Amino acid sequence: MTQDITATSSHVVYENRWMRVREDGIRRRDGSTGIYGVVEKADFAVIMPVEDGFTWLVEQYRYPVEGRYWELPQGSWEGAPGKDPLDLARAELLEETGLAAREMVHVGHLFECYGYSTQGYDIFLARGLELGAAQREASEQDMVCRRFALTEVEDMIRNGTIKDATTVAAFAMLRLKGLI
Numbered sequence: 001m002t003q004d005i006t007a008t009s010s011h012v013v014y015e016n017r018w019m020r021v022r023e024d025g026i027r028r029r030d031g032s033t034g035i036y037g038v039v040e041k042a043d044f045a046v047i048m049p050v051e052d053g054f055t056w057l058v059e060q061y062r063y064p065v066e067g068r069y070w071e072l073p074q075g076s077w078e079g080a081p082g083k084d085p086l087d088l089a090r091a092e093l094l095e096e097t098g099l100a101a102r103e104m105v106h107v108g109h110l111f112e113c114y115g116y117s118t119q120g121y122d123i124f125l126a127r128g129l130e131l132g133a134a135q136r137e138a139s140e141q142d143m144v145c146r147r148f149a150l151t152e153v154e155d156m157i158r159n160g161t162i163k164d165a166t167t168v169a170a171f172a173m174l175r176l177k178g179l180i
Helices: 085-097 150-158 165-176
Strands: 005-015 019-028 033-041 044-051 054-062 067-071 099-111 120-131 144-149
Touching: 005 033, 044 085, 044 099, 044 165, 054 085, 054 150, 067 165, 085 099, 085 120, 099 165, 120 165, 144 150, 150 165
Parallel strands: 044 120
Antiparallel strands: 005 019, 019 033, 044 054, 054 067, 054 144, 099 120
C-alpha cells in the first residue's frame, strides 16, 4: 500500500535543548510535492491530583502568550526523553505542587498538536496525596499552586479562565472515564 505522504528530504532548521525544528520535503500519494515543518519535542506528563472533590492547579507566566494562566501540573525531561512516564509524572507533581501520591493511575495518551509536532503527553490521576514542599526549578520561581473544588475548575474551563488545551483535555478524559 502506498503511504499518504513520503519524506524525500529532511534538514534541521533550528535546535535548542527543548526542541528541534526540521523542514521535510514530501511527496503525496498523488505524486505532488511540498514541504512540511515539524517540531520535535519530548513527550510530557500532565497530572491531576484529586482528593475529596478538590484538585490542585498551578499558575505561571507563559511568555509566548504573554499572560498568567491556571493549568494542571505538567512537564517533561528534555534532557532525558523516553524515560518512564510514571516516574516523570511523580517528579513533576512533587516539583510543582509539593504533593506526593500513593496512587498514580495512567488515564491515557494524547498528542499535543500533531499537525506540526511530534510531542505527546501521558495523563495521570494522582490519589492518596501527601503535601510537602514544592521543589521548583529556577524557571518556575513565579509559579503559584492552589487547591480548587472540581466544580470550580469545571466553571473555569467553561468560562474561559483556563485556556490550556492540555488541562481541558485531561479534565475531559478523566470526566469521560468516570474518574472524577
